[in-house]
Structures are given as C-alpha cells and as structure tokens.
C-alpha cells in the first residue's frame with residue numbers, strides 16, 4: 001500500500017525534524033553565558049544544501065517516471081469505459097455517453113487486463129477516484145468539462161470497487177458515487 | 184494605474200466575444216473506441232481483385248474516410264482538406280488512407296473518377312473502394328447516414344476513423360479538421376498513449392494549449408498567454424515604479 | 434512619540450484586533466465542520482459548505498493581511514510608508530469581508546474558497562445574486578490589497594534601486610551598500626503578491642465577462658483552473674514569506690542576539706525562491722492529464738526547488754541564532770521558533786504531496802488540508818501571533834515568560850498536533866477532503882473527525898487566552914493620545 005509507506009516516511013521525517021528542533025532549543029537552554037554557538041556555519045550550510053539537492057534530485061529521478069502519464073503507455077487497452085460525470089452522479093458505459101440524455105450501465109471489468117477510462121464532465125469539474133474493495137484510493141483523474149482525460153489501469157484483485165468524486169462540485173459532492181465489479 | 188489595467192482587460196475580453204464558444208461538447212467522437220472495424224471485402228479502384236480491410240490495416244495503420252460520390256455537401260471539401268493536410272505532413276508515409284463509399288449506387292468507376300478529381304488515382308497511399316457489406320462496415324464504426332428521399336442525398340457526418348494495425352479504432356475525427364488534429368489521429372493509430380485531448384468546440388481561442396503532434400507536445404495557445412500575464416504585468420508595474428521614482432529623484 | 438508613528442501604531446492595533454476576532458470566528462466554523470463530519474452535530478450540506486467557504490476565504494484573507502500589517506509596520510524603520518493607503522486597505526478589507534459573509538450566509542454561496550470554474554455559475558442552492566456579489570467582494574479585497582502592495586513596493590524603490598532591493602550587489606565580494614534581509618524578503622514577496630492578485634483580477638474579469646454575456650462567451654475550464662491556482666497557491670505561499678520577513682527583522686533583537694545580516698547566499702536564496710514559487714502552482718493540476726506533461730514536470734521540480742532556499746537559509750539562520758548560545762526566550766521568539774518548526778514539517782508534507790506519483794494517491798484527500806493547516810495553523814499563525822505580542826508589549830508591558838504563557842503554549846502545541854494528526858491519518862486512509870459527511874464505507878472518517886474537533890477545541894482555548902492578552906494591550910494603544 002503506497003499510502004502506508006507515505007505515512008511511514010512522513011512520520012520518519014517528522015521525527016527527525018522534531019528531534020532536530022528540540023535539540024537546538026535544548027542546546028540554547030543549556031548554554032552558558034559565553035558560549036559562541038555554531039562554528040563554520042558557512043561550510044555546514046554548503047554541505048547541507050548540497051546533500052539536500054542530491055537527495056531531492058534522486059527523489060525526482062526515481063518518482064517522475066512513475067507518473068500516471070507514462071504508465072501503460074505502450075499497450076493497447078482491451079476494455080474502454082466511458083465515464084460521464086454530472087452534478088451529482090457518474091455514468092459508466094462501454095459506449096460513449098450522450099451529454100443531453102446521459103445513461104450508464106452496470107460495468108464488469110476483467111482483471112489483469114488493461115482498461116482505459118475516458119473521463120469527462122457535462123457540467124462542473126469533478127473527480128474520478130477509484131477505491132479498491134478495502135476502500136483504499138488506488139488511482140484517480142479529474143473530470144473537466146470540454147476535455148476527455150484518459151486513465152489507464154490494470155486491476156489485479158477481483159471484487160467490488162467504488163468510485164468517489166474527488167473534486168468539490170456542490171452540495172451533493174459527498175453523495176456522488178458509483179461502483180463497478182472486477183471479475 | 185490599476186484602473187487602466189481593468190479597462191485594458193475588459194476591452195481585451197470583450198473583443199473576444201465574436202469568437203463565442205459552444206458549450207456542448209461533441210462526444211460522438213468517442214464512439215466505438217478500441218472496437219474492431221468490420222473486415223469488409225473491398226473492391227479497389229484500379230484493381231480487379233477483391234481485397235479486405237484487414238489486408239490493408241495489417242500492412243500499415245489506416246485512416247478511413249466515408250463518402251458518397253453524388254454528394255453535394257460536405258464530402259468534397261472534406262476530402263480536399265484531408266489530402267491537403269496529408270501533403271503538409273512531414274512524414275506522411277507511415278499510414279494508408281482508405282476512402283470507402285457508403286452509397287450502394289456508387290460503383291468502381293465512380294470511385295475512380297473521384298480519385299481522378301483529386302489526382303490521387305496513381306497515389307499508392309490512397310485507396311478508393313466500394314464494398315458489398317456497407318451496413319456491417321458502417322455499423323462497426325458507429326456511422327449512420329440518413330437517406331433523404333426528397334433531396335436524394337444522405338444526411339451524414341464528415342467522419343475520419345483511425346484504425347491501428349490490429350484493426351482497432353483508436354480515434355475518430357468529426358467535421359473538417361486541422362492538420363494538428365490529423366496528427367493526433369496518426370499518433371493514436373501508431374498506439375501512442377494520449378492522456379487527454381480537448382473536445383472539439385467552435386473555437387479554442389482561450390485554450391491554454393493546442394496539441395502539436397509534430398513535436399508530441401502542446402503548443403501554447405492564447406490561453407497560456409493569460410497564464411503568463413500576471414507575471415508580465417507585475418514586471419511592467421515594477422518597471423513603471425522604478426522609472427517614476429527615478430524621475431522623482433531627478 | 435510623533436504623530437505619524439502613533440497613527441501607524443493605532444491602525445496596526447486595530448488590524449490586530451479585527452484579525453483575531455475573525456480568526457476565532459473562523460476556528461469555530463472549523464470545529465463545527467469537524468463536528469459535522471464526526472456526526473456529533475447535524476448540519477445540512479449547504480450549511481457545511483457555506484461554513485467551509487467562509488472559513489477558507491476568511492482565514493486566507495486575515496493571515497495575508499496580518500503579514501502585510503507586520504511588514505508595513507516594520508518597513509517604517511527603513512522607508513516612509515503611507516498611512517492613508519494602510520487605512521484604505523483596512524477599510525476595503527472590512528467591507529470586503531462583510532460582503533463575503535453576506536454572500537456566504539445570506540446568499541448561500543458555497544463553492545469552496547477556490548471557486549473553481551464553472552462552479553459559481555452552477556452553485557446549487559445559492560441565491561442568484563450571490564455569485565456577482567461574491568465577485569464584487571473579491572474585487573474590493575483585491576483592489577485594497579493591490580494598492581497596498583504596490584504602494585509599499587513603490588516606497589521601497591524610492592529609497593533602494595531595483596538591484597539593491599533584490600540585494601544583487603551582495604553577489605560581489607565587497608558590497609558598498611547593505612540591503613537589510615527584511616527589505617529583500619519584502620521586495621521578493623510583494624512581487625509574488627502583486628502577481629497573484631493580478632491573476633485574481635484576470636479571473637474575476639473572465640468570470641464577469643461570462644456572467645454578462647448571457648451564454649455567448651464561455652470560458653475555458655483549464656485556463657481558469659490554471660489562473661485560479663496561480664492566484665490561490667501563490668498568495669497562500671507568499672503570506673508565509675511575509676511572516677518570515679518579520680522573523681528576519683526582529684528575531685535577533687527580541688533574543689538579545691545580533692541582527693541577521695545580509696550575505697550573498699541569503700540574497701541568492703530569496704531571488705531563487707521568487708522564481709520557483711511562481712511556477713510551483715502547477716502541482717495543483719497533476720490530475721488534469723490535459724495539462725502538458727512538461728508543465729507537470731516543471732511543477733514537481735519547482736515545488737522541490739522552492740524548498741531548498743528556505744531550508745538552507747531560513748532554517749539555518751534560526752539554527753545559527755539559537756544553537757548553543759544563551760537566548761533570552763520570551764513568548765515572541767518561542768512562537769517564532771515553533772512556527773519555523775511547524776512550517777518545515779508542513780513543508781515536508783507538501784513536498785511528499787507535490788510528487789506526482791504520490792499525488793495520485795493523495796490529491797484531494799485530507800492530506801491536503803493536513804499539510805496546509807500545518808504551515809498555517811502551526812506556522813504562519815504563530816509568526817503573526819509572535820509579531821502581535823511583540824507589537825503590543827513593546828509599548829505597554831515588558832516581555833516576560835509567565836507560567837500561564839507557558840501552559841498556554843503547551844495547549845497550543847498539543848491541540849495543534851492532535852488536530853493535524855487527525856487530518857494526516859485520514860489523508861493516508863484515503864478520506865476525501867471537502868466531504869460534509871463521509872460515506873458509510875469510509876469508516877475511519879467520522880472517528881478521526883471527532884478527534885480533530887476535540888484537539889481543535891484545545892487549540893481554540895489557547896488562542897482565546899492569547900487573544901485576551903494581545904487585545905487588551907492593543908486597546909491601550911488605541912486609546913493612547915499623542916502626548
């Protein structure tokens with residue numbers, strides 16, 4: 001679960017940060033009148049900055065290729081699901097959806113096959129977020145009026161998946177949801 | 184000073200009103216995406232043998248145009264635009280074009296004449312054809328022309344269908360479109376993932392980016408200027424302040 | 434005491450009282466939201482979303498204003514500032530905020546503080562007049578603040594040349610004129626503020642254009658989203674920098690330490706920060722696949738880069754000022770020190786979220802409010818509270834660290850951490866943001882909301898005590914005569 005590792009990583013950083021600030025504060029409380037503080041600050045600053053840049057650089061290099069725009073880019077999807085969104089419902093269909101009289105159908109997606117969601121909106125901005133059977137967010141894309149966004153995903157686990165709207169769209173925003181099955 | 188900016192902007196905005204936008208997005212383009220095109224038998228003009236759609240797309244990805252030769256309407260400008268657009272492409276040999284008639288009255292001679300009209304009868308890239316399975320073929324595309332017995336014409340869309348070498352429809356283009364849109368289609372029939380695109384509207388004057396398939400990137404549109412505008416105006420304000428305070432000091 | 438500086442003092446005191454009153458009201462709205470999400474109370478979704486919109490806009494507005502008040506006040510040490518403009522901004526801010534509350538509470542305007550296009554035109558349940566009134570109130574606020582920022586900018590550039598204001602002469606080995614860090618940071622920040630306010634002006638004009646064209650003119654949703662986040666993201670970041678400028682200026686003197694000096698790396702860092710911060714807003718559009726990939730990548734890189742100057746320079750300056758030396762601790766520099774810690778931790782949460790491959794799991798979950806509340810409620814607010822304390826005690830009392838103050842600070846920290854953790858954990862549990870109530874499937878949502886409400890109430894108690902201490906002194910300043 002990516003979220004768990006994110007949280008763990010974050011807590012680790014927070015822990016380091018807290019120790020850092022607390023120890024600096026304590027060192028000031030414990031200092032006597034004529035102590036002079038940090039020496040060679042410029043040098044330390046230089047190394048700190050250099051390390052920070054390298055770490056962030058490695059981070060960027062490692063994470064950028066995992067961006068959703070590049071995943072499954074070289075495969076042809078075997079299933080297409082058209083997604084129309086409207087205050088406050090989702091329409092999912094294997095056929096394109098007519099904005100003037102939108103309608104959806106029950107969706108079943110075979111597992112381990114590439115599916116492409118072609119997501120658009122008929123009114124305001126909406127979100128299209130897929131939650132797995134354990135109610136964890138696994139992928140998402142925005143639904144923007146006037147544009148079609150293509151989201152590709154390969155479901156590995158069969159089960160009931162939920163879709164929630166993740167862009168605020170009005171008072172019905174929290175009840176805007178749908179489900180589909182992965183078989 | 185602030186007032187001037189307001190005025191400038193209001194003027195700028197109102198002058199765009201002529202290019203009013205249509206809000207209804209055209210979703211028919213989304214039809215039958217990744218569906219398989221019907222493998223219809225084809226009679227190609229300039230050849231006596233019967234071939235099939237499959238034998239064409241399995242050689243090279245295909246762009247399919249649907250026409251009828253007795254059309255008084257869109258068919259001609261649309262074919263003309265297509266041939267002009269293809270001429271403008273830098274590399275235009277990695278796909279073929281198939282022009283198929285959906286009118287049972289059309290015979291091979293009609294199609295040959297049509298090809299001659301555009302001087303394409305000897306161009307190997309272009310195939311003009313009739314088929315005996317018109318209905319199956321157009322149904323697999325989701326194209327449905329309506330016969331009007333009074334005018335003796337079909338009421339129909341100008342539709343281009345992009346087919347990859349597996350015979351799957353990857354993109355449709357409705358109406359007469361620019362070379363950029365054609366490029367987008369060509370990329371999609373070569374199985375390049377396009378994460379997003381703009382639905383056709385009457386005008387994209389305010390869109391931030393227009394996809395430029397030549398470089399596989401989005402070209403800045405007028406909208407992008409608007410995104411950069413805050414920074415530009417801020418820069419100008421600072422310059423004005425500097426000049427003013429210099430003058431005051433002098 | 435001369436009359437000019439007394440006038441400035443009075444208007445600043447007035448600002449502070451108004452800001453704190455609005456702050457308390459907005460915290461109450463925040464707690465109400467958490468209680469509703471926790472199913473402790475039951476409000477209609479419309480009420481929840483008007484509360485949310487009011488809370489967001491008011492908070493952004495007052496903490497931006499707080500930063501400006503502090504910067505304006507301290508700027509007086511170096512250049513002459515205009516009292517009239519300050520007063521003008523105050524009046525427009527009050528009018529703007531009153532109009533805002535009318536649009537949200539009488540007009541039921543409830544689009545969230547980002548008023549993403551085209552939601553204001555399809556805002557179900559709101560009065561039809563609320564959208565234009567909302568745009569007008571934004572205009573009033575925008576004009577007031579724009580005039581204020583441009584005026585401060587102009588005053589700085591009257592005394593310093595452009596390159597001095599940016600401290601470019603410090604790149605050379607022997608700079609003849611020293612630019613105080615405060616001037617550099619203020620200049621850099623004001624530029625960002627002006628740019629973001631102009632983005633807001635463009636958005637407002639485009640909205641009005643559509644509103645008055647009766648459907649002939651339709652905006653582009655992608656362009657509007659870019660512009661709105663140019664405004665929203667930038668102003669939310671720049672208001673933190675206003676707070677930092679204050680720290681650079683007075684941390685030394687309240688701590689009995691030397692004043693922070695300008696060096697080439699401080700100059701370099703802030704000049705870089707100015708550029709990065711203007712492009713980092715692209716990270717709000719990661720999930721809009723239509724945005725060109727180049728800009729998405731620029732968004733991630735700029736977000737990363739924006740963290741380097743602040744970490745390498747500001748954090749190090751604090752370390753240099755504190756580490757291993759005797760510091761006279763008072764409530765002022767304690768709040769500053771804590772605020773920097775909160776700011777850094779919030780920044781870590783932000784950098785994680787600004788990574789595209791994480792963003793797909795975190796975008797618009799409660800992780801987002803989690804990190805921005807960290808550097809606001811536990812960062813920027815503390816910067817400003819520190820300034821308020823310093824300002825109010827400067828003339829009325831001596832700065833002492835009483836037992837009560839220590840306990841209050843402890844309440845603030847405990848309340849803040851608990852309130853924020855509830856957000857972070859919910860974000861990692863995929864609980865969406867901006868949900869008035871949670872779908873039954875998301876079981877941890879209501880539970881964490883209750884925890885958040887509880888700790889937020891503790892935070893509120895601390896703020897009430899601070900408010901009492903600060904406001905009572907501000908009233909003394911207000912009633913002082915010019916003798």
Ligand code: HEM
Nearest residue numbers: 460463464466467489492493545546809810866867868889
């Ligand atoms: C302890 C004090 C505070 C409490 C209890 C509180 C509570 C909340 C809650 C419950 C939300 C809605 C979260 C959701 O999306 O479900 C929210 C949103 C927000 N808060 Fe706070 N908050 C506090 C302090 C602040 C501060 C200091 C700021 C300063 C800038 C701030 C700015 C915002 C903004 C901008 C939003 C987003 C509104 C929107 O989504 O339109 N809050 N807050």
Ligand SMILES: [Cu+2]
Nearest residue numbers: 126165169176
């Ligand atoms: Cu929605």
